[in-house]
Amino acid sequence: MTAQPCVLRLASLQKSYAIGPVTTEVLQEIDLEVKAGDLLSVMGPSGSGKSTLMHIIGLLDRPTSGSCCLNGRDVSKLDDSVLSALRNQHIGFVFQSFNLLANLTALENVCLPLVYRGIRSPEMKRRAGALLEQVGMSDRMNHRPSQLSGGQKQRVAIARALVGEPELLLADEPTGALDSETAREVMNLLLQLNAEQGITILIITHDPLVARQCIRQLHLRDGKLLEVKEQDPGATLPEDAPEGILPR
Numbered sequence: 597m598t599a600q601p602c603v604l605r606l607a608s609l610q611k612s613y614a615i616g617p618v619t620t621e622v623l624q625e626i627d628l629e630v631k632a633g634d635l636l637s638v639m640g641p642s643g644s645g646k647s648t649l650m651h652i653i654g655l656l657d658r659p660t661s662g663s664c665c666l667n668g669r670d671v672s673k674l675d676d677s678v679l680s681a682l683r684n685q686h687i688g689f690v691f692q693s694f695n696l697l698a699n700l701t702a703l704e705n706v707c708l709p710l711v712y713r714g715i716r717s718p719e720m721k722r723r724a725g726a727l728l729e730q731v732g733m734s735d736r737m738n739h740r741p742s743q744l745s746g747g748q749k750q751r752v753a754i755a756r757a758l759v760g761e762p763e764l765l766l767a768d769e770p771t772g773a774l775d776s777e778t779a780r781e782v783m784n785l786l787l788q789l790n791a792e793q794g795i796t797i798l799i800i801t802h803d804p805l806v807a808r809q810c811i812r813q814l815h816l817r818d819g820k821l822l823e824v825k826e827q828d829p830g831a832t833l834p835e836d837a838p839e840g841i842l843p844r
């Protein structure tokens with residue numbers, strides 16, 4: 597078996613914010629390696645730095661120190677315009693609140709990442725239509741977000757995140773705004789995209805049910821990222837683990 601290429605490598609990554617004289621260290625000495633085809637979850641209490649971590653991985657922010665390598669390239673010191681271009685090519689985002697543009701149709705929303713790449717309109721619509729079909733939304737292409745349910749909006753958002761064929765899909769609480777049945781359907785779609793197409797996915801979640809379905813499970817606590825080993829029979833944290841990161 598050939599080794600899967602490394603999509604993301606974080607080494608001794610640290611992030612702190614200085615407000616006036618006070619410096620808060622949010623992420624401390626984070627190491628992580630993500631291979632193509634991985635499916636990871638990151639859990640952690642509110643304020644533990646999950647979004648900060650996702651913003652750095654998603655090239656929306658830079659670490660204070662340490663390195664963040666995407667496809668073997670250190671991106672930790674690149675300037676904003678280079679990061680934007682790399683983000684458009686390599687990263688897909690899915691958010692809790694969908695972040696669809698209200699005045700565009702589902703098809704037009706999915707086309708957006710390709711508009712920024714300057715792809716011609718017929719080709720753009722062909723690719724966006726194919727993605728909407730994959731997520732089971734081909735009969736809603738001309739609907740606007742207000743005419744869709746929460747689960748349907750998230751399917752459109754997933755199609756938009758994948759239309760540019762990114763190496764990494766980042767999902768911040770993708771099921772957080774959905775009822776439990778719809779959340780299950782959206783999670784099943786993400787699991788299917790990972791299993792059938794090998795899409796590399798990192799999911800930030802508060803939901804232990806979502807986290808447990810991921811092949812690799814990470815916990816962020818006190819600025820440190822811990823991985824729950826797959827072979828651990830209980831696949832949970834030690835009994836003395838602080839409250840807030842134990843499965844509910």
Ligand SMILES: Nc1ncnc2c1ncn2[C@@H]1O[C@H](COP(=O)(O)OP(=O)(O)O)[C@@H](O)[C@H]1O
Nearest residue numbers: 613615622640641642643644645646647648649
């Ligand atoms: N731009 C910022 N400036 C200062 N502090 C910030 C900033 N962004 C986040 N923080 C702080 O970093 C910590 C982690 O925030 P965040 O990553 O949003 O946590 P989570 O997503 O896990 O709830 C919080 O204490 C927050 O106040």
Ligand SMILES: [Mg+2]
Nearest residue numbers: 643646647648
């Ligand atoms: Mg957050």
